Amino acid sequence: MPLTPEQDAEIADLRATPRPTLRAVSEGAEKHLYVPKPVLDHGFVRMIDYMGDDAAICQAARVSYGRGTKSVQNDEGLIRYLMRHWHSTPFEMCELKLHVKLPVFVARQWIRHRTANVNEYSARYSILDREFYIPRAEDLAAQSSQNNQGRGEVLGAEESARVLDWLREDAHRAYDHYEQMISDDGQQGLARELARMNLPANIYTQWYWKVDLHNLFHFLRLRADPHAQYEIRVYADAICEMVEDWVPAAYRAFEEYRLGSVTLSASGVECLRRMLAGEEVTQETSGMSAREWREFTEVLKHTER
Numbered sequence: 555m556p557l558t559p560e561q562d563a564e565i566a567d568l569r570a571t572p573r574p575t576l577r578a579v580s581e582g583a584e585k586h587l588y589v590p591k592p593v594l595d596h597g598f599v600r601m602i603d604y605m606g607d608d609a610a611i612c613q614a615a616r617v618s619y620g621r622g623t624k625s626v627q628n629d630e631g632l633i634r635y636l637m638r639h640w641h642s643t644p645f646e647m648c649e650l651k652l653h654v655k656l657p658v659f660v661a662r663q664w665i666r667h668r669t670a671n672v673n674e675y676s677a678r679y680s681i682l683d684r685e686f687y688i689p690r691a692e693d694l695a696a697q698s699s700q701n702n703q704g705r706g707e708v709l710g711a712e713e714s715a716r717v718l719d720w721l722r723e724d725a726h727r728a729y730d731h732y733e734q735m736i737s738d739d740g741q742q743g744l745a746r747e748l749a750r751m752n753l754p755a756n757i758y759t760q761w762y763w764k765v766d767l768h769n770l771f772h773f774l775r776l777r778a779d780p781h782a783q784y785e786i787r788v789y790a791d792a793i794c795e796m797v798e799d800w801v802p803a804a805y806r807a808f809e810e811y812r813l814g815s816v817t818l819s820a821s822g823v824e825c826l827r828r829m830l831a832g833e834e835v836t837q838e839t840s841g842m843s844a845r846e847w848r849e850f851t852e853v854l855k856h857t858e859r
């Protein structure tokens with residue numbers, strides 16, 4: 555993810571010129587501001603701006619004339635109550651603006667989260683860089699036999715070497731043609747908006763992405779989850795680290811009531827009650843389908859994230 559010396563200088567310049575403000579300041583967020591956090595081989599996520607802090611959530615919840623905070627303990631209790639009871643609007647008072655560099659196929663999953671504001675790098679206007687996501691050999695895995703939407707065993711050395719060669723060769727060949735198509739050397743040169751169509755989905759794009767904390771937690775709940783594809787999960791994990799520093803009490807509540815929690819169906823709750831009463835419940839007596847029963851028993855076994 556090396557930035558150019560000019561880009562590094564711009565970031566250093568921003569960090570070297572602090573200004574006093576009357577607005578809420580989160581010390582934890584300040585340390586992240588502008589600094590890129592590397593993700594995958596050429597990607598990053600960096601915090602461009604934030605609005606609000608833990609206290610701002612309480613301020614909104616109490617519709618306060620002042621800061622709205624009481625003791626830290628009292629505030630944390632309120633934040634946990636709000637999260638526990640799905641009282642979401644106070645969390646919407648906090649906002650986060652990120653600059654993300656990510657492969658196009660990851661961007662396609664990310665953009666499905668409609669509750670954010672996005673501005674993407676224009677490949678009609680600018681020439682894309684010759685940068686492609688090439689997975690590490692240990693991240694190349696076979697199709698999962700249990701989950702149609704996932705990966706299973708890591709590929710053997712010979713097969714993964716072959717795959718990596720193809721990924722690199724195909725990407726560079728496509729980029730060579732892209733360059734040749736847009737060149738105006740001895741030809742008219744195809745418009746960038748058309749030439750880009752032969753570029754592979756592992757090429758990197760960039761965007762600014764702004765979202766409120768409630769919808770950010772929803773994104774993180776889905777994308778920092780083991781069921782999410784590894785290549786988007788690593789971005790979600792990097793954002794989790796920032797959010798933990800920005801709004802620590804809200805993040806702790808999120809971990810407790812969302813990330814580490816499970817949802818049980820009405821039948822699941824009933825089965826659990828019967829099990830706690832000492833009854834041996836099986837799939838046949840549970841009233842659940844085989845798949846529901848498997849998911850239910852996995853929840854009971856599932857202790858680590």
Ligand SMILES: Cc1cc2nc3c(=O)[nH]c(=O)nc-3n(C[C@H](O)[C@H](O)[C@H](O)COP(=O)(O)OP(=O)(O)OC[C@H]3O[C@@H](n4cnc5c(N)ncnc54)[C@H](O)[C@@H]3O)c2cc1C
Nearest residue numbers: 663665666667668669670703769772773776777781782783
């Ligand atoms: C593991 C995984 C696998 C997936 N597989 C697929 C797949 O195979 N195919 C596929 O197409 N997608 C897939 N998705 C994407 C998924 O279906 C959602 O589109 C995506 O996660 C965004 O979720 P969202 O709509 O809740 O988020 P957001 O768009 O951020 O919306 C947040 C919430 O706002 C509300 N909302 C937003 N917009 C509207 C609206 N227009 N109308 C009503 N309510 C709205 C909803 O309550 C929504 O939950 C997958 C996602 C995950 C995490």
